[in-house]
Every structure is written in structure tokens, then in C-alpha cells.
Amino acid sequence: MNTLYLAFAYLRYHWARSLVLVIAAALILFVPVATQILLSTSQTALIARGEATPLLLGSRGSQLDLTMAALYFSNERPDPIAMREVDTIWDSNLAVPIPLHTAFSSGGFRIVGTSLDYFDFRDLTFSDGRGLSLLGDAVIGAAVADALGKGVGDTLVSSPENLFDLDGVYPLEMPIVGVLEATNTPDDQAIFVDIKTAWVIQGIGHGHEDVVTAADIAAGSEALANASVVQFQRITPENIESFHFHGSQGDFPATAVIVVPADTRSATILKGRYLDSENPSQLIEPASVIQGLVDRIFRIKSLLDVVTAIVAVAALAAVGLAVFLSYRLRAKEIATAVKLGARRGMVLRLLAAETVTLLFISGCIAAIGAALVARNADTWVGWLLSLGA
Amino acid sequence: MHRYIERVVLAVFGLLMATVVVAQDRPKVVAVNYPLQYFAERLLGGSAEVVFPVPDGVDPSFWRPSISDISMIQSADLILLNGAGFATWVDRVTLPRSRLVNTTAAIKDQFIVTESITHSHGDGGEHSHEGLASYVWLDPTLAMAQAEAIAEAIKARNLAPPDEVEDRLQQLRKELEALDQQAKSAFSDVQNAALIATHPRYQYFGRRYGLEISSLEWEAGATPNDAQIAELQMLAQETAAQVLIWEAEPPVEAIEAVESLGLQSVIFPTLVREPADATYLSSFEQSVGTLSEAIQMRQ
Numbered sequence: 001m002n003t004l005y006l007a008f009a010y011l012r013y014h015w016a017r018s019l020v021l022v023i024a025a026a027l028i029l030f031v032p033v034a035t036q037i038l039l040s041t042s043q044t045a046l047i048a049r050g051e052a053t054p055l056l057l058g059s060r061g062s063q064l065d066l067t068m069a070a071l072y073f074s075n076e077r078p079d080p081i082a083m084r085e086v087d088t089i090w091d092s093n094l095a096v097p098i099p100l101h102t103a104f105s106s107g108g109f110r111i112v113g114t115s116l117d118y119f120d121f122r123d124l125t126f127s128d129g130r131g132l133s134l135l136g137d138a139v140i141g142a143a144v145a146d147a148l149g150k151g152v153g154d155t156l157v158s159s160p161e162n163l164f165d166l167d168g169v170y171p172l173e174m175p176i177v178g179v180l181e182a183t184n185t186p187d188d189q190a191i192f193v194d195i196k197t198a199w200v201i202q203g204i205g206h207g208h209e210d211v212v213t214a215a216d217i218a219a220g221s222e223a224l225a226n227a228s229v230v231q232f233q234r235i236t237p238e239n240i241e242s243f244h245f246h247g248s249q250g251d252f253p254a255t256a257v258i259v260v261p262a263d264t265r266s267a268t269i270l271k272g273r274y275l276d277s278e279n280p281s282q283l284i285e286p287a288s289v290i291q292g293l294v295d296r297i298f299r300i301k302s303l304l305d306v307v308t309a310i311v312a313v314a315a316l317a318a319v320g321l322a323v324f325l326s327y328r329l330r331a332k333e334i335a336t337a338v339k340l341g342a343r344r345g346m347v348l349r350l351l352a353a354e355t356v357t358l359l360f361i362s363g364c365i366a367a368i369g370a371a372l373v374a375r376n377a378d379t380w381v382g383w384l385l386s387l388g389a
Numbered sequence: 390m391h392r393y394i395e396r397v398v399l400a401v402f403g404l405l406m407a408t409v410v411v412a413q414d415r416p417k418v419v420a421v422n423y424p425l426q427y428f429a430e431r432l433l434g435g436s437a438e439v440v441f442p443v444p445d446g447v448d449p450s451f452w453r454p455s456i457s458d459i460s461m462i463q464s465a466d467l468i469l470l471n472g473a474g475f476a477t478w479v480d481r482v483t484l485p486r487s488r489l490v491n492t493t494a495a496i497k498d499q500f501i502v503t504e505s506i507t508h509s510h511g512d513g514g515e516h517s518h519e520g521l522a523s524y525v526w527l528d529p530t531l532a533m534a535q536a537e538a539i540a541e542a543i544k545a546r547n548l549a550p551p552d553e554v555e556d557r558l559q560q561l562r563k564e565l566e567a568l569d570q571q572a573k574s575a576f577s578d579v580q581n582a583a584l585i586a587t588h589p590r591y592q593y594f595g596r597r598y599g600l601e602i603s604s605l606e607w608e609a610g611a612t613p614n615d616a617q618i619a620e621l622q623m624l625a626q627e628t629a630a631q632v633l634i635w636e637a638e639p640p641v642e643a644i645e646a647v648e649s650l651g652l653q654s655v656i657f658p659t660l661v662r663e664p665a666d667a668t669y670l671s672s673f674e675q676s677v678g679t680l681s682e683a684i685q686m687r688q
Contacts, residue, residue, distance in 0.1 A: 093545065096487050116463065116485040132483040133459040194483040240481050241453070 003346075007353035017326070018358065021319060025362035026369070028315045032308050033370045039301055041377035042384070043294050049185060050290030052122075055259040055267060057085060057097065057274070060282045067289040070256035072186045073102050073110035080253030085281055087250060089259060094266035096121075099254040101198035105191075106156045106174075109144045112190045113198025113254075121260060122187060128152050129178030132194050135243055136235030138174040139192040142182035143383070152176055156191060158201045172201045173234040184378040199245060199252055200235070207235065207243035259283065323355060416466040416548050421476040422449050422661050424526035425469040425492060427669040428536040429543075432557050436549035437466065441663070448609075449661050450523065453478055467542055471535075473500055475523035490542040492535040493525055500525075501592045522592035524659055529569040529673070531593060536561050564670055571674065572598055575681035582684045583630040585621065585652070590636055590659045603628050610637040613646065622650050631687040634680070655683045 011018040049071050058066040059079035068074040080103075089097035098121055101113030118124075119131060129152035132139055138156055145151055158172045174193060182188055199205045235243060245252070261267035274283035327334075334347055373380075416437040420426035426441045433439065442458055443449040454462065459482055462468060470479055472493035493500075501522040526532040540558040544551045576582075576598040584595075589604035603624055607613055613621070621633070633652045636659045644654045657676040658664045664672040 090486075115487075116483055117487050120485075130456070130460070131463070133456050133463075134483070135481040137483065196480065196483075241477075243481055244477075245480065 003349045003353045004357070006350055007357050011354060011357060021322060021358050022362050022365065024315060024319055025359060026365040028312050029363060029366035030369045032312065033366065034373045035308065037370065037373050037377055038381060041381045043298070045378070045381050046290050046294050047287070050287040053258055053286045054261055055270065055283055056286045057081065057089070057257040057259050057281060057283050060280055063284050063289045064293065066256055066284065067286045069102055070100050070258065071286055073112055073190050078255060080255060081257060081281055082250060083252045083254055084250035086254065086257055089257070092270070094270050095259045095261040098258040098260065099195050100256050100258065101195050101253065102255045104158050104198065104201050106158050107148050109189055109191050111158060111198065111201070112192050113195035114192060115195060121258065124183065124187060125181045126178045127181045131178055132192065133177065135194060135200065135240060136172065136174050136197055137177045137193065139178040139180060140176055141180050141188040141190045143188035144191055145179045150176055151179055171233060184382045186382065188382060195254065200243065204247070204252055205243060205245040207239050327351060417464070418467040418469065418548070419462050419465040420469040421471055423663045424532060424660055424669050425471060425535065425539065428539050428561065429469060431561050432536065432540050432543055432554050433549050434553060434557055450475055452476065454482065466548060467546060469539060471523065471525070473523045473525050474521035490538060492538040495538060496531055496534045499531060501596065503589065503592065524590045524661070525593050526660065527591060528593035528597040529565045529572070530597065533562055533565045536565070568670055568673055572677045575677050576600060579681065579684045579688060583628040584632050584634055585624055585628065585630045586634040588636050591634060601628065603630065610639055612640045612643045618646055621647070625650060625652060632683050653683050653687060655680050
């Protein structure tokens, strides 16, 4: 007990040196453990999202871009796919297609235009408000609500597709009607709207003041308004009736389509239909794309493990050297203790107690840090994945 | 005696509970107009509750649902749409695609284009809005296609035993064919007869039975003003029409004003809403009879 008291008193007296040693040792212990926790959580999260999405339909091109855009709402821009492909899947009666339109953003968060089936498919529930009902309604993920400090009753404005796109895409103000429960998935980072609202942002659908009067209709005359007709940038109960779409809905774009087959047989039949490399559309299994990505990450991870081990050995050697040098510096102090009657064993016990105390404190700090990481790993990984996207 | 009362009370309670459970378990089908409601009810035979959500006095074509109406519609097991530009509110409302059925998807090539409005926005190019005649069910052959689409959707979603649905469809098909035959023979002697309708609702009906129906834009059931009467007079002179079709019972003074122009009034409900004391089939049959008689009398 006296030994520990003396050791602690010594460490406290030399607090600056002790603090440096404790932090260095704690970091050596903490970093590999935290990395391991985050990587394994990332692996689980990545694979889980992929496995929860049976099939993905999109334009032929990079499968990774398509997967990242549809599952993680990333900035990748796969070529759009026409909505008639969605109708083709419906008509086949083999699967439920869920279109996704992820071309726009607001406040740094992706606007995801989709159908109500998406909410059932991902099992998303509301912490506040209601689901999408009217054109222009927006439902935000939990992280969006936290980051923007917005909730039901507030509004969001869509950002232009790019700075130079001043004519093509009009910003649309959208009322927030619901906030989703946190899921620690990319859905937390998304702003959900009806895909028709996404088409309004894109300019395919719009509302404007009347260009034809009841008298024109009664007269059966063709009305022609060639002046600039003012378009509405906010959908309100007063102007919602004027919103309409141009062209055939089959030609309207979607970024990707989640395809939920009725059974394994249906999935196989559908996959067979998209095997032809001449087909401009592709049907992929996101799980295998994600697995490929994860395998690649983990090949890099083994390299990282080696680097971490080398750095840890070097750091441990440095700490050991520091401790050894401190003993050398204390040679006179130890000699005095021996002259005062302390036996060699007593001196060794004193030095050992100091080292054990240092390591214990470092271990405790590292353990607390690791527990903190483990507790928040899902959230941080969700954030990291969306940040990476 | 006491035991007997106890048993009766238990039986009534059990029956009530069973009714509640059955009511809760019954799937819900929403239809955007009466013909779709009628066909769905005929095909389901009570297996599901069929709801027509538009309140009385509101034109289903221009109805705007409230948020609670939308929630109710979103919760339905099947949502029957008419297509052909009918009930444009569906374009501005979020509905679950997996439960939507466009009953005219298979007959798009038979749509009648009614009007075209051209305009432009800013520097964007001009574009046109195509108007479509919506009242497809006034042609029984197209109504049959709608009923077939409903039957297919009911079977696909297992809302009623498929064999029973098929049997009911066969029966409905026979009745619609009979109705079509009856109308064909009623109008066979009056081909290309010129008629005027107070509202442009009868395009498919006119096309099916070879009738030339010109249209006004009068409010259903309202008395026309002097300008409207003048417009009617001009149209009657242009087309030589002698019969005016009303979609709803007009005021007596309206009928008198029309008669003073030498036109006979015929009420032909468009069936967009359920007619009083009649069904789709009986009302259509009666209207065909009245109209053909009026045309023959005038000829």
C-alpha cells in the first residue's frame, strides 16, 4: 500500500511527464481497438443495406455508382432510367418496383424522390408529423432535422443542380410534413419527397397562372400564350390545381429503381431479362456490389493493420525508452533510498508500481474511449458513410 | 330461464364481436367514380368494402381531397383510377403505386383527344397540354375493359376468391354486352343524328353509337342565362339538332326556355355519381331508351 502511495505521489509530483506517458500509452491502446470497432460496424452496415435491397434497376454503366446513388444517396450520377421501365416491372407481376430520383439536394442533404412503397419497404416510421400526401410535401430524416434544426411546419428550398443551371431548374419551397425516426442508415440523411415533386424541381412538372380562360374553353378555341408565363416556386392550396406535367410519364427520369421480387423464381426470371449487354438497362444485386467494395476495403484494412502494428511497436519502444531514461535520471534518488535502508526489492516494487499505475490509467482511458466508440459506432458510421458519399 | 337469457346474451355478444372483427378484417377498395364502384362491388360480391370518397354535391372530376381523405385512400388495399384525365387530383397526391390500378391502361389507344392548349415558360420552348375525354364508361365496351382491369387487380391481390370473381365478371360482361346491343339497335335507325349536350361528357357514347353530339359548357342542373340560351340557339341552327341532353335534372324554366327554341330536353345522367334508385346498368338502359325515343319523335 505504501509502495502504491509513494508511486502515485511521485507521478503526481512529475505530473507533466506522467500525463504525456499516460496519453501516449492510452492512444497506443485505443487507436487499433477503435479502428477495429468502426471497421466492423461499417462492414455490417454496408452489407446490411446491400442485403436489404434485393435488386436494383438502372441504366447500364458503373454498378458501384448505381448502388451508391440508390442505397447511400451519394453524389454519383448514374444515367437516368425512364419510368417506363418501372411500368414494365409492374406489368410483369414479378416484383414491386420502387423508383428513386436523387438528382437534387437541399441544405447539403439529398432530396430523394420516391413512392410511398419505399417507406413500407425500409420500414420507416415517423417521430413527428405525417407521411407524404400532397405534391410538394417533404419528409426529413432524423439527422437532417438535427443538422438543420428544422421540423414539421418549417420549409426547405431545393438547391439548383449546379451554379450555372440558372434556367433549367427552379428552386422549389417544400413544407416539411414529417420527421422520420432515426435508423442509423442513409435514410437519416435524406429529404424524402414524392417522385412527382422531384420532377417539378426538374421542371418537367410545373404550376403557373392560367393561360386559358373558361371563355376560351367554351369557344373551343386553341389558346396560345407565348409570353413568359410566371411559374410558381411554392406549392400552396391556392395554386396546387395549376400544377401539371408535360409529356408521357413513361419518359420521365428516375435515378434507379429498387426491385423487390415476389420470390426467388421471380428474381431469377427478371435477372434473365436484363442479361443482354445490348439492353440499355441493367438489373444488379447490390449485395454483391457492396460485398466487392467491402472486400476491397478489408484488403486495405489488412495493410492498415500491419502499419498500425509497426507504429504501435515503435510507440511502445519510445514509451519504454522514456521510462528507462527516467529510471537512469533517477539513479541518484534510488542510491539515496538504498543508503536510507531501502532494499533492492523495495526499490523495484516502487518502480513497478509507478509503471503499473501509468498503464492502468492509460488502459482505463483507452477502455472508456473504446466503449464510447462502440456505443456510437452505428451513428458515426452512418454519418461517415454519408459523408464519404 | 336465467341460463337461457345468459346464452342469448352470450350469442348476441359473440355475433357483435364477429361483426366487428369481420368489419375490421374486410379489405378496403377506393373508387374515384360510381361506375368503378359499381363494377368493384359486383366483382367483389361483399368480400371487400368499396368506398367512393367524394362527398355529395361535388363533381368527382374536380374534387380536391383533404389530408384525412388522402390518409384514408392511402390506407386502402386497392385504389381504382379511371385514367383518361379523370380526377386530376391523383397527379397532385401521393398514393401507393403498389395499390393503384388504372382501369383504362389497356384502352389508351381508344381515348378521344378534346383540346390542346399551347404555352411557353421563360426561355423554354412551347409545349402543349392535351385534353382527353374522360367519361369512357358511357361506352359499354370500354366499361367492360374497365371491369376486366378491376377483376384482374382483385384476383392479383387476392381480395376475393378468383373463381368467384371470374364467374361474376362473366355475368357482368354478358349484361354489358346486352346493354351495348340494346343501345346499338336503339340508335341503328338514327345514325349521325345531331344532338347537343349541356356539357362535354358524351364523346365516347356518341362515337360508339354514331351520334353527332355538340357540347356546351353549362353548369349541371342550373338555369342557363340569356347568353347561354343565345349560344344554344346558334349551335342548334348550325347543327340542326333538335334534342338537348342534360346531365342532371334542370329547373322547369330551363326546360321551357329550351323548348321555346324547338329543342326537346332529355336527361341522361353521366353516372359519375350513383343515380337515385338505379344502378349503372338500369340508368344507362333507361337513358338510352329515352334518348332514342326523343330522336325518333323529332325525326
